[in-house]
Amino acid sequence: PDVPAPVRAAFGQLAAMIAVGLAFRLIIAYLLPGSGFANDLGAFTHWARNLAAEGPFGFYDRPFFHDYTPGYLYALWLVGLAGQALGGIGDLIKVPAILADLALAWVVHGMVLELGGSRRRAQLAAAIVLVNPITWFDSVVWGQVDSVGVVFLLLAVRELWRGRTERSAILAVTAAERISVLTSVPA
Numbered sequence: 001p002d003v004p005a006p007v008r009a010a011f012g013q014l015a016a017m018i019a020v021g022l023a024f025r026l027i028i029a030y031l032l033p034g035s036g037f038a039n040d041l042g043a044f045t046h047w048a049r050n051l052a053a054e055g056p057f058g059f060y061d062r063p064f065f066h067d068y069t070p071g072y073l074y075a076l077w078l079v080g081l082a083g084q085a086l087g088g089i090g091d092l093i094k095v096p097a098i099l100a101d102l103a104l105a106w107v108v109h110g111m112v113l114e115l116g117g118s119r120r121r122a123q124l125a126a127a128i129v130l131v132n133p134i135t136w137f138d139s140v141v142w143g144q145v146d147s148v149g150v151v152f153l154l155l156a157v158r159e160l161w162r163g164r165t166e167r168s169a170i171l172a173v174t175a176a177e178r179i180s181v182l183t184s185v186p187a
Helices: 005-031 038-054 070-086 090-114 119-131 133-141 146-161 165-183
Strands: none
Touching (some): 005 119, 038 070, 038 090, 070 090, 090 119, 090 133, 133 146
16 A cells, blocks of 8 residues: 555654664764673573573573563574674673564554644654653663663553553553562562
């Protein structure tokens, strides 16, 4: 089907903004190699290597520290496989969080449009997500994955207002698993 020119233009503008957001994050990662919270990045890297070597089945039975829920481990498995192919993980460990930042901008853009906002406001909302220093500091500099849970949480809210309560519940549980790990206090 033919896509109207204004829709193509708006999509192109959003894609360009996301590409710039990605480039900006990659530049930061290049300028600050190895930055981040060493304990978490070390755990993520170890888990990614282990998942690439042994697969996800039986992960929680292996004799090392685990404090993340299964969903994010699939992303780490892919990072581990990419690390095997490329000769090391390094800052690849930050890729899932960087991609989640970009997905967050896409989701926010769509939500603004769906709520009746103009294309300009939707693009502004996506731009705010992309240029907000908190997002790039958290994912690129610090190496944390908070944006992964936020993407699922916003998708859950969107499904709820669409009347799709079952989908919303699944997405909310996925977000809660991710967020509960971030807010839990060790005993």
